[in-house]
Amino acid sequence: MRVVVDLTLCQGYAQCCFLAPNLFTLLGEEALLYDPGPDDSERVAVLRSAAACPVQAILVEDSSAS
C-alpha cells in the first residue's frame, strides 16, 4: 500500500510511532522516518495512525482508487 506523510504539517506528536512502530520511527526529537510502501497486511495499523495523527499529516491511498 502507498503512504505519504505531509512533513510540512508533521509536528512530531509521534502517535504513529506508538501505533505502528514498524513503519514510523522518530529520529531524535521530532524527525520522522517512515516506510512509504508498507505491506498490505499493515493496513489497519496505518489507517489507525492516520486517524490518530493530530495534524492529519498521514495520507493513505484509498483502496478503491483506480
Added chain:
Amino acid sequence: MSGDSFKECGRIVIVGAGLAGLRGAETLRAKGFTGSVTVVGEEEYEPYDRPPLSKQVLTGHAPANHTLLPRLGPLDGVDWRLGVKAVGLDRSANQVHLDDGSALSFDRVLIATGLRARPWPKKEEAALDGVFVVHGIDDATAVRRRLEAGPGRVLVIGGGFIGSEFASVCRMLDIDVTLVERGPSPLSGALGGVIGDIAAGIQRAHGVDLRTGTRVEALEGDEDGRVRAARLSDGEMLQADLVLAALGGIRNTEWLRGSGLAAGPLGVACDAGCRAADENAIVTDDVFVAGDVARFPHVLYGRELVALEHWRNAVVGAQIAAHNMLSEPVHRRPHVSVPMFWSIQFGVNIKSVGIPSIADEIVITQGSPNDRRFVAAYGSQGRTVAAVTFDGAHWLEHYESLIMSSAPFPPDLGDADQATGADRKPAAFPPPGTVSHGPTVVVTGHSPTEVRAHRIFTEEMNP
C-alpha cells in the same frame, strides 16, 4: 471551447508525472472534469515522492520502489504516457510534441516538468563510475547499493540540503564522509550564515569532515574508470570512491524553447493564478504552470516572481492550476500559500516558513542553538518575513501567522519561552554564485539577477 462543454469533453495534457502532475490530474477529476486527461512523464515510473530518496531510502529504511505516491482522488480514464519526454510545445497548433515523434493535441495544458539534479559540470569526470547525483528512483537505488557495499570514503560536493542530508546518511551508516562546500558554511545559501555556522557545528559533532571555503577542482579515476580521488582547491588530493554531486537543480524548461513562453533557467513565469506568461509578459489562456518549474508573483513578497522547490508548493500549485483550468475568470483562485520547507539531517528536524533568503536580519527567538533546539526569525525592512525551526516544528504555525500579517521584526512573542539575550544579527546570506548550493527558493523579478539569469540561459541553451 469553454464552460460546460470543455468540462465535459475538453482535452487536457499534463506534462510532468511527478507530485504536481499527479495532484493536478486528481484535482481535475475531483472537480468534475470528464474530458480526456493525458499525463506525460519522462521516467517509466508512476508518480513518486522524492524527499524519502535522500533520507529513508539511502539509510535502507525503505526500498526506492516504495516511494510511489498514494493516489488521493479519482483518476478514471487518465492516460499515463510514461517513459516519453516532451520535446516541444506548439502554441499555434495546441500540441505537445513527444520524443517518440508523436504529438498530443490539447485544449489546455499544465506544465509541471519540475527540475533535475545539476550534474558535476565536467562531463568526463561526471561519467566516472562512482560519481552520482540523487534525484530519482534509479539514482537512489544505485547509490544505496554502493553504500551497502561499504565505500572507503564518500565525498559530497555541495553543502545544501541534499548534500547535508547525504552526509548525515553516511554518518548514520558509520561511513567516513567529507563534505566540500565552496561557501562559508553548509545551508548558508538557503538559511544564511548564522544558521550555516550552527549547521556546521552539528555536522562536525557527527563526525563529518567538513571543508568550507573549499572547491573541488577535479575528480580523478583509475584505469578502470572508477573514481578514486578529488583534487581540492587547497591542493589536497582527497581519496574517495563514492562522490555525490549536490549542486542544486536545473529547471526542465529547455523543451519550451521556441514556444514563445517566458521560460528559462529560473522557471516558467506565470500569473498568481498559474497561467503562463509569454515572452512579452502577456498571460496565456490555455497554458498553466505548477510545481518547481513555476515562477509566480507572490503577494507576500511585493508580487515579485517566486520559484519554490518545495513539496507543498507542488501540491498547492497543482490544485490551484487545475481549479483555474476549469473555472470562469470570476471563480479563479490565486496561489498565495506561505512557502514551507523541511529537511531531516543528523537527527534534527529543520523546518522553515517564509523565504529566509530575502531577509537581512536574524534573531534567535526561542530556545538555544547550543541545545540544537531553537527558533530563529528573519527580518527585512523591520518586518518578519521568515522563520526556521530546529526541532521546534510546533512553533511554525505561529510564525506563519506573523509572516502573513507582516508582523514587526523582531517579533514580540509575549509570554512564550523567548530566548534570553537574543541579539539581532545580519542574516549573512552569501552573495549569489559563492556557494555550491543555491537556496531552494529563487526570488526573481525586476532585479539585476534577471540579467545574470539571462546569461546562464544563453550558456545552457547554446553550449
